[in-house]
Amino acid sequence: MHAYANPTRFLAIARPLTPWLLGVGLLLLLIGAWAGLTQVPGDYKQGETARILYVHVPSAWLGMGGWTALAITGLVQLVWRHPLAGIAARAVAVPGMLFTALCLATGSIWGKPTWGTWWEWDGRMTSMLVLLFLYAGFIALTSGDEGQRQGGSLSRGAAIYALVGAINIPIINRSVVWWNSLHQGPSITLGGSSIDNALLWPLGLTLLGFSFLFGAIVLMRMRRIIADNRVAARLRRLADDEGI
Amino acid sequence: MKAKHQRLILALVALVGVAGAGVLAASALRDEAAYFRTPVEIQDGKATVGEAMRLGGMVAAGSIKRQSDGLTIRFVATDGKASVPVEYMGIVPDLFGEESGMVADGRMRADGTFVADRILAKHDERYMPPQMGEMPKGVAKAQQKT
Numbered sequence: 250m251h252a253y254a255n256p257t258r259f260l261a262i263a264r265p266l267t268p269w270l271l272g273v274g275l276l277l278l279l280i281g282a283w284a285g286l287t288q289v290p291g292d293y294k295q296g297e298t299a300r301i302l303y304v305h306v307p308s309a310w311l312g313m314g315g316w317t318a319l320a321i322t323g324l325v326q327l328v329w330r331h332p333l334a335g336i337a338a339r340a341v342a343v344p345g346m347l348f349t350a351l352c353l354a355t356g357s358i359w360g361k362p363t364w365g366t367w368w369e370w371d372g373r374m375t376s377m378l379v380l381l382f383l384y385a386g387f388i389a390l391t392s393g394d395e396g397q398r399q400g401g402s403l404s405r406g407a408a409i410y411a412l413v414g415a416i417n418i419p420i421i422n423r424s425v426v427w428w429n430s431l432h433q434g435p436s437i438t439l440g441g442s443s444i445d446n447a448l449l450w451p452l453g454l455t456l457l458g459f460s461f462l463f464g465a466i467v468l469m470r471m472r473r474i475i476a477d478n479r480v481a482a483r484l485r486r487l488a489d490d491e492g493i
Numbered sequence: 494m495k496a497k498h499q500r501l502i503l504a505l506v507a508l509v510g511v512a513g514a515g516v517l518a519a520s521a522l523r524d525e526a527a528y529f530r531t532p533v534e535i536q537d538g539k540a541t542v543g544e545a546m547r548l549g550g551m552v553a554a555g556s557i558k559r560q561s562d563g564l565t566i567r568f569v570a571t572d573g574k575a576s577v578p579v580e581y582m583g584i585v586p587d588l589f590g591e592e593s594g595m596v597a598d599g600r601m602r603a604d605g606t607f608v609a610d611r612i613l614a615k616h617d618e619r620y621m622p623p624q625m626g627e628m629p630k631g632v633a634k635a636q637q638k639t
Contacts (some may be wrong), residue, residue: 290622294588299620324508328501364596364613365586371528412508416515427519428526429549431596436618445621 256475259333267468274461281454289448301359302444303451307459308352312380313418315345315463316411319387320418323411326403333471335402338411339391340470344463346384353377364431372424373432376417383414398481401474529596535607536575542601548577549596549615557591570595570607581609588614 285303292299322338325331356374357367368374390410396402403411425434436443444452519526529549530539540546550570557568565582568591579597589595594615599608 290624292620293623294593295616295620302620324504327504328497330497363586363588363616365589366613369528369613372526412504413511416512420515420519423519427523428528429531430528431613431615433616433618436620443619445619447622448620 256332256478260472260475263468263472267465267472270461270465270468274458274463274465277454277458277461279458281451281458284454285451289451292448295363298359298362299448301355303455305352305355305359306452307456308348308355309377310456311459311463312345312349312352312377313421314460315341315348316380316383316415316418319345319411320415323403323408326408327405327412330402332400332402335396335400336471336474337467338387338403338407339397339401339474340467342384342388342391343470344466346381346388348459348463349377349381349384353381369431371430371432372428373421373430376421376424380417380421383417387411387414400478531572532570532575532577533572535577535601540601542603545598545600547596547598548579548607548609549594550577552589552591552593552595554591570597577607578605579607579609581612583611585612586614588616590614593617 281303285300289300291297318341319338322334322341326334326338353374356377360369361367387407387410390407391397391403394404394407396404396407424430425432442449529547532548532550534540535548548570550572553569553571553576557566559566565580566585567578567580569576570579571577579599581597581599589612594617596613596615597607597609598611602608
């Protein structure tokens with residue numbers, strides 16, 4: 250794992266990978282959006298509003314996946330002190346929060362015509378809102394801290410916060426099973442999907458498309474942090490040479 | 494033992510501890526965090542008359558009756574084991590209908606009727622094209638499986 254501790258080695262892979270992820274992701278998203286909006290029928294009961302699921306479901310998946318990644322980087326930071334762990338965590342937090350917000354917004358827009366309300370404090374919605382606040386806390390905790398000025402590593406507090414916050418992820422996932430809720434139960438489980446195949450396939454495209462896009466954003470943000478580190482290091486050297 | 498192994502074990506033990514605490518808290522909240530109560534819970538006496546609560550269940554087939562004032566509806570909410578008559582005056586969401594889920598805010602009246610102040614429609618986890626929704630449920634289910 251420490252083979253990629255050297256940013257140069259990491260950049261050798263990240264640089265060519267970024268445009269590929271971005272390009273393929275956008276292409277899949279375009280096809281998925283076109284298919285989801287024009288090629289498949291609406292739902293038998295909800296009609297056209299069901300189509301929001303092609304954005305809502307990938308957003309929920311990435312919001313939760315983002316925090317799972319934060320928890321892993323927190324563990325890697327605490328145990329192995331890997332130099333890329335903190336950089337990755339800082340890069341993931343903002344798009345993770347963005348997709349969580351997108352999930353809440355699309356869910357609310359869907360909830361009004363379907364349930365008859367924008368917002369209710371049921372288990373699923375409340376735990377997802379908690380995830381949004383957890384992201385805000387992590388970003389506040391890691392913005393402008395000591396680590397940001399020195400290579401991007403996470404402080405012990407931030408790493409522990411990322412790990413502890415991960416408890417919310419299984420709670421979000423199980424919230425509709427443990428507690429009766431306004432939000433429906435899981436449609437897609439290991440046992441199969443209760444979304445008919447005629448409506449399901451564009452979801453695969455947008456899910457992959459958003460995921461690739463997320464990956465591209467994370468790589469771009471990681472590269473920027475590494476570039477900032479290099480500039481800072483060079484300025485320090487320059488100042489030393491000048492004897493300031 | 495190397496320092497990083499110590500840290501790994503420490504982190505994993507802490508993680509298991511915190512996860513355990515989370516599961517305990519979640520199971521303790523089982524009843525409190527429930528968004529609504531079901532008809533069978535009301536039958537078992539888990540609701541007192543006049544207490545503000547939510548009732549969730551399926552609207553029984555053929556049970557929606559509009560009252561003579563033209564505004565009030567009465568229907569039966571059921572969970573398959575028990576059923577509760579519901580009375581509501583107001584506008585229901587578009588997706589409210591017989592044989593589909595609903596959640597009502599309101600309170601129990603002494604005569605065993607649930608008086609709702611507000612009704613929400615609950616959607617289930619099935620999504621399918623309109624042609625399949627019109628088929629009898631068994632056929633649509635069988636087709637879904639193929």
